[in-house]
Each structure stands twice: as structure tokens, then as C-alpha cells.
Amino acid sequence: LRGKTLIKEFDAFPTLEQLPFWGFDGSSTMQAEGSSSDCVLKPVAVYPDPERKNGVLVLCEVMMPDAKTPHPSNTRATVLDDDGAWFGFEQEYFFYQNGRPLGFPDAGYPAPQGPYYCGVGFSNVGDVARKIVEEHLDICLAAGINHEGINAEVAKGQWEFQVFGKGSRKAADEIWLARYLLQRLTEKYGIDVEYHCKPLGDTDWN
Numbered sequence: 001l002r003g004k005t006l007i008k009e010f011d012a013f014p015t016l017e018q019l020p021f022w023g024f025d026g027s028s029t030m031q032a033e034g035s036s037s038d039c040v041l042k043p044v045a046v047y048p049d050p051e052r053k054n055g056v057l058v059l060c061e062v063m064m065p066d067a068k069t070p071h072p073s074n075t076r077a078t079v080l081d082d083d084g085a086w087f088g089f090e091q092e093y094f095f096y097q098n099g100r101p102l103g104f105p106d107a108g109y110p111a112p113q114g115p116y117y118c119g120v121g122f123s124n125v126g127d128v129a130r131k132i133v134e135e136h137l138d139i140c141l142a143a144g145i146n147h148e149g150i151n152a153e154v155a156k157g158q159w160e161f162q163v164f165g166k167g168s169r170k171a172a173d174e175i176w177l178a179r180y181l182l183q184r185l186t187e188k189y190g191i192d193v194e195y196h197c198k199p200l201g202d203t204d205w206n
Helices: 129-143 168-189
Strands: 022-025 038-049 055-063 086-097 147-152 158-166 192-194
Touching (some): 038 129, 086 168, 129 158
Antiparallel strands (some): 147 158
16 A cells, blocks of 8 residues: 555546546556656545545556556456445454554563453553544545444454445455555554454464
């Protein structure tokens, strides 16, 4: 996930067709060689950005310099766009701070799993995680993302949200936007998001 900001002026909330293509240096993202680094951002979905005054979130595909050929990294372009298909995504993730799951001691492990799943209370979920997930829920709903719910997960520092959408590309777009909004939100809390399902390796921790 990456982001950049373009300042534009519109009379009203822009349609996808009104949004311009935009270039970037693909050598800085390991998507091109330095001798031929032009890549193109093609707008493919647009949502309001609740965190900015008159802000717009624009999801883009990466294209080759001709602006017509999908970049090899652009797997979205290969998705069969079935408007009638329904998809439900369950996104589990860990909050990380200082290289450890949030709430883990500097060495060793917290109390065993059991009370954390759908947990409440400081000893189970800490003092900041719920603030983040509730804020993320509100931001997603305000952006028009079909966010379905949240809960603490089995391991300490692990959470989950659900997105349900109609249309194969639209559903995938919304889960990616929800991830982006979560990672952007956690910046101000000094916390990272880890999506790996077993970040601690072969341990008893989910």
C-alpha cells in the first residue's frame, strides 16, 4: 500500500471519469528500472475521504507508460469483474509496537489465550486498540465502505474486521481501501499493522 496526494478543484464530488491519470517513479517502488522508471496511476474507484475537508480517496491501478497496458504487478486488472457476485472478507491483523504484538511484554509472552477473543477490559485489550478499531469503523462507514463489524481476536493484540460487498472488483477494492485507512489511522498512534496470520512463527499463538 502506498499513497500520494494531488490537489484538484471540482465543482462537485468528482466522477471516476473526471479524475486524471498520474505518473510516478516506478524505480522507487521496485516496479521499474531507473533508466526507464515511468509508471502510470489509473483511477479505478473513488470514495469520500472523511479525514480530509473536501477530500477524495482514489484507488488506482498501475499501468505501463502507454497508460493502456497493465503493469505486471497489477493483478486487479486480471480479476473477472462480475457485478453480481457477493464476497465477504474477514480481515484479521495484529497491532504491532516496537517489534512486538501490542500488549506483549518485551520478553516472553502474556497470559495464555482464552480471554482475548471478543474480549473487553484493559487486561484483555489494553488502552488504545479499541479506540483505533472503533475510529477505523467510523471512518470506513463515512467513506461508504460496506464495513460489517469488528472484534478482538484469539491472540493478544490481534483484531478483525469484516467487509461484505457486491461485485468482485468492488468488494476487493473496499477491503484494500479499508486496509489503507487502517494503516493511515495507526500512524498517529505510533502503531503498525501486521497482516501475517502467524507473525510469531510456529508457536501456540494464533
